Amino acid sequence: MALNYDFEWGLLLENPHKEWIIEGLAHTVGLSLTAWVIALIIGILIGTIRMTQSPLLRFIGTAYVEFFRNIPLLVQLFIWFFVFPLMLPNDLMFAWNRLPHVPLITALLALSLFTAARVAEHIRAGISSIPKGQFDAARSSGLTQVQMYRHVIIPYAFRVMIPTITSEFLTVFKNSALTLTIGVAEITGAAKAIEAWSFHGIEAYTVASVTYMTTTAIVVLFMSWLEHRLRIPGLIARK
Amino acid sequence: MSNLLVDVRELNLWYGKYKALDNINTSFTAGKCVVICGPSGSGKSSLLRCVNRLEEFQEGDVLFEGQSLRECTNIASLRSEIGMVFQHFELYPHMSILDNITLAPRYAKKKSKPDAEAHAYVLMERVGITDQALKYPAELSGGQQQRAAIARALALEPKLMLFDEPTSALDPEMIVEVLRVMRDLAMEGMAMLVVTHEMGFAREVSDEIIFMDEGKIIERKNTEDFFSNPNSKRVQDFLDRILVKI
DSSP: OOOOOOOOGGGGGSTTHHHHHHHHHHHHHHHHHHHHHHHHHHHHHHHHHTTSSOHHHHHHHHHHHHHHHSSOHHHHHHIIIIIHHHHSOHHHHHHHHHSTTHHHHHHHHHHHHHHHHHHHHHHHHHHHTSOHHHHHHHHHTTOOHHHIIIIIIHHHHHHHHHHHHHHHHHHHHHHGGGGGGGTOOOHHHHHHHHHHHHSOHHHHHHHHHHHHHHHHHHHHHHHHHHHHHHOOTTTSOOO | OTTEEEEEEEEEEEETTEEEEEEEEEEEETTOEEEEEOSTTSSHHHHHHHHTTSSOOSEEEEEETTEETTTOSOHHHHHTTEEEEOTTOOOOTTSOHHHHHHHHHHHTSOOOHHHHHHHHHHHHHHHTOGGGTTSOGGGSOHHHHHHHHHHHHHTTOOSEEEEESTTTTSOHHHHHHHHHHHHHHHHTTOOEEEEOSOHHHHHHHOSEEEEEETTEEEEEEEHHHHHHOOOSHHHHHHHHHHSOOO
16 A cells, blocks of 8 residues: 655745744753753752751752652643642732743743752762762862862762763653643644644654754764763773 | 870770770870871771761760860861871872862862962972873872872871871882882971881881770880880781781
């Protein structure tokens, strides 16, 4: 049976399709990158406090990770979108609902906090892999806890973790597709809209797939460049 | 005594149920080099690590220049008065030698970067690694790394230097270059506490020797007496075992 389908790649460059694609691309890349940066900052913080000697900080860190890691991202998106505003006091809820781009903000919040929990776990594993003597050396030289983590432990752990951080980054990108469920016009949503409007699903989803693959390829290239740049001379043998 | 530097009082340390230090009472004065020796597991390193509270001891106290470590609320500041050198060097692998040496002066001692670097070059000159300033630790030989680690500790301008088996991870020809740096330090009057098995160094350089076993100080004597007439049978046995006889 021959494929009964008329390819019309040109329609992707016609409006409204073109506009949707551009908007979708901008949302996917913007959302993922922003979520990633926020997730890194929160994740490093949470991952680090789980390694400190303070039981309270460790408890906060563990509670955070277990909460955000063990609820599916889709459910978290719905909770932030449907439940969270209801839990706000009335005036705050109205203010929240009047914000521009509520779906986008909600998506950013959900994606960042979810990813941060995963980053925190990687950071914790990275920190655990650092020889105990490094902590001794830093502490014995009079550095405070914060200085020790800031200058010695985190930069060292980060280098060890670049490959894991990279794959987590790719996950954020792909997870961002879920945000179409709360109305974010990202690239998968754009593909869906084009398909519904024109019945040209193959072209539409090809654009979405190529977007994800190209973006992730760029990220992988950038991260291996970064890994090479940050490699510790003499220690990690890579050309 | 005015030049009392470290005063250890009824110090007890446990690792879980294992008692690592058993009621240690001793003191160290400025300008003296004291070697701590004894069989492995005798508590030498534990004692050393209590002097800057890297180990949190459960009982007793250590006074550094009269300041109680137990009651000290700013332990970081107190630690920056004491340099420490480790068996496995523990240089920061992601930093150049220069950055390794200037890190603590800049952040713990709030020195400006140019000041810290100028001082670092003086210290590197002193331990003979000036050419390695911009290299990374893994690009150096073991002996060079340990000398860099000594320079890093000296950069604190410490009142006391702690050495925790500084030559145990080194090849014989590199041991000599590290011991020379340590000898020069001792001769300049740096207060030093050295945990080591290098009895040649102990004999030549140290002022006093402490012998430990099972978490206790068995004997403490000035160096000459320690070798010529050790009191206890345990010290004699130890010396017989450790001093290679041909």
